[in-house]
Amino acid sequence: MESGGIEIGTPAFRRSALALAAAGFSTFAVLYAVQPLLPVFAEVFGVTPAASSLSLSLATGLLAVAMLVVSPLSEVWGRKPVMLASLLASALLTLVAACMPTWSSFLAVRALAGLAMSGVPAVAMAYLAEEMHGRAIGLAMGLLVSGNSLGGMTGRLLSGVLTDHYGWRVALAVLGLLALAAALAFWRFLPASSRFLARPLPWRAVPGTFLGHWRDAGLPWLYAEAFLLMGGFVTLYNYVGFRLLAPPYSLSQSAVAAIFVVYLAGTASSTLVGHAAGLLGRRRVLWLAIAVGLAGIALTAAESLGLIVAGIVVATIGFFGAHSVASGWVGRRALHHRAQASSTYLCLYYLGSSVAGTAGGWFFAHAGWHGVVGFVGALYLAAFLVALRLARLPEPA
Structure with missing residues (x-):
């Protein structure tokens, strides 16, 4: 490796890219593998749809808060050791979760x-x-x-198909074993840090670096976007399975899980919308992407299966596009301590998934799918208004 860092085309680049793609794939596969299984958990453990969503919401909620602590810790302990410990622990805990006999122990x-x-x-x-x-x-x-996106999609798809044929415990056990293999590949291939310098962390100064971003005129609004957009998007996917598994659609678990293949459209849209934001400006593109998401949410209220799936595709494209613009905007507004600004955005992103993803279950229980559409639509309408507010803000000097 040259003194300037790892170059494209070198063995070190290939090893790094492979190891980190495997890490992202593994992490998001085991995180989101339970999402298509929420109706299964509700039936097997005798819990409500909202309670079943806790299997995802608790994980994303604790992940959100822990990131704010783990990021500074890696400054002391090193990048690779922290990531390796994360991968090994999450893989082993997924294997343990597959064996839990009660709902409370599974959630823990x-x-x-x-x-x-x-x-x-x-x-x-x-x-x-x-x-x-x-x-x-x-x-x-x-x-x-x-790797993150493909992991999330594959985890959902694989868990649904395996559950159809072998049961949910086997599905989670297989994903745990794949995650363990990914952790070993990460340990084997990721080059040790050569440019990292461990340093004692001035913990008293850490809160100030986070709080300083909340005084910016635009960053709190971008954090709100993270919460609203991810909260609505996850809620949509949490409960669409309940609707499609029931009459008149009566789809199989595999068919419902296959819907997550539309994540590929979202992955492509994030790149295209990000490029459009560079050409036309973030102010013009963010509200438009959210409007696309709103149109998709409205489509899912139809009775036609084709329109429901089309609505999910459109909503997914809108979400990924809006998220790519908003997350990139954070780095442009934060002139100092950008890592803390990004981790705060991600914290609100996953908290939205946790809080709204479970709250949506109340609307589903009391008003069915149209209640979910109304709740998610309200979140996206709020995000749309926030985007209009952001469009009027001047960029920092």
Whole structure:
């Protein structure tokens, strides 16, 4: 490796890209594997749809909070050790979760797994920023994001198909074993940090670096976007399975899980919308992407299965596009301590998933799918108004 960092085309780049893509794939596969299984948990454990969503919400909620602590800890302990510990612990806890006999014990293990998973999203970007040459960071970051997205999609799809044929416990056990293999590949292939300097962390100064961003005119609004957009998006996917498994659709668990393949459209849209934001400006593109998401949400209220699936596709495109613009905007507004600004955005992002994802179950229980559409639509309408507010703000000097 050259003194300037890891270059594209070198063995070190290939090993780093493979290891971090595997880490992202594993983390998001085990995190979201339970989402298509919420109707199964409700039936097997005799809980409500809202209670079944806790298997995802507790994990994402603890992940959100833990990232704020794990990111500074990696400054002391090192990037690779923190990520490796995260991968091993989350894989082992997924295997343990597959064996839990009661709902409460299952939720406890899932919560611990969410805590363990926080190491990868909190630290991977910092590793790339330190170790990669400037010319290689963009490609390496794109591969990391692709691994995250493909992991989330594959975890959902695989768990649904395996549950259909072998049961949910086997599905989670298989995903736990795959995550363990990914952790070993990460340990074997990721080069040790060569540009990282461990330093004692002035913990008293940490809260100030986070709180300073809340005084900015725009960052709190972007944090609100993270909460609203992710909260609505996860709620939509949490409860659509309940609707499609029931009459008149009566789809199989595998068919419902296959809907998550539309994540590929979302992954593509994030790149295209991000490029459009660079050409036309974030102010013009953010509200438009949210409006696309709102149109998709409205489509899912139809009775036609084709329109429901089309609505999910459109909503997914809108969400990924809006998220790519908002998350990129954070880095442009934060002139100092950008890592803390990004981790705060991600914290609100996953808290939205946790809080709104479970709250949506109340609307589903009391008003059915149209209640979910109304709740998610309200979240996106609020996000749309926030986007209009952001469009009127001047950029920081």
